[in-house]
Amino acid sequence: MKAIDERKLLVRTARGHGPSARLLWELYAPRLIGFARSLLASQGAQEHAEDVVQIALCKVIEVPTHRLRKVEAVGPWLFTIVRTSALNHMRGERREMKRRVHAAPAKDMGPPSSFELLRRAVEALPSDEAEVVTLRHAGGLTFDQVSEVLAIPRSTAASRYSRAIERLRESLAEPEAPLKFVEGTRYAK
C-alpha cells in the first residue's frame, strides 16, 4: 500500500478535496476520538468526544495552506489541537456538568468487548495519566512527542505513564473489581 503523505492530505483537505477529507477522517478520527474521550471522561462527557474532534478538524481545514505545509509531524499536531478543543469544551461544559446528578445512561449496545472494557479502564484513570496513555497507544506518539503535546517534561510524561500502566495491571488482575481509579468515576462493572 502506498504510504500516505499526511501533510499533503491536510493541504488537500484544506483546499476542499472531498476524498482527502474523508481519508483524513478515517485515518485519524477513531484515535482522536479515543484521546478526546479520555480527556472528557473526567467530566462524564465522553459522548461529546466526536463533536470535539469534528470542531477541531473544522478548525484545521481553516488554517492557511502555507501554514499547513510547515507542520512537521501531523499526528502530534492534530492531537494538540484536539486537546485544546477538548479543554475549551470542558471549560464551557463545566457548569452544566456540575448540575448533572447522573450522566445520561449509555444506550444498550450489547456486552462490551474486552478492548472496549480496557478503553473504559483507561478513561477511568486520572485524566493526566489517561491522556499520556492514549497519546502513546492511540496516537502512537513517542515520549518526546507526548511531552511536547502536553507541554510537560519528558520525565513527567514517563512517570505518569508508569503509574497508569501499574493501575491498569491491577485492574486487569481483578476483572471483577469495579473499574474505578478516581473518586466519582462513572464506570462500574
Added chain:
Amino acid sequence: MPSKPTQDEVGRLLDGAYDSSRMPTHAGVEFLAEAHARAVTLWLIRLAVVVGIAAAVGLAVVGYKLATASPALPDALPAHDDPGAGPRNGATGSDRMRDAILEPLGIERGLLVGVRSR
C-alpha cells in the same frame, strides 16, 4: 485470581484496544459537510476570479481597439477649380447647392460645366 499481566502485556493490549480497526466508527457528518461547504466556497471563489480575469481581458481588448482605430474620414471634397470634379465622385454638397440654383432656371449642371470648360 488471575496473575497480574506484565507491563509489556498491558502495552500490547492497549495497542490492540486503540487499533483503528477495533475502535468504534464515527460518521463525521459535520466535518465532512464542512469540508464539502469549503470545497464549494473555494470553487466559487476560483470561478469568480476566472470570470473577473476574463472580463478584465475582454474590456482591455475592446478598449485598445477603440483607442487605436482611425476615425472615419469624410469623402474628399472636390476642389472648386477642378473641372473633372463633381459627378465623377457623386453629388457633393456644392453640387447640390449648384443644382438648387440652376434647376429653377432650367439650366443643367453639365451644360454649365461644358461652358466653363470651353
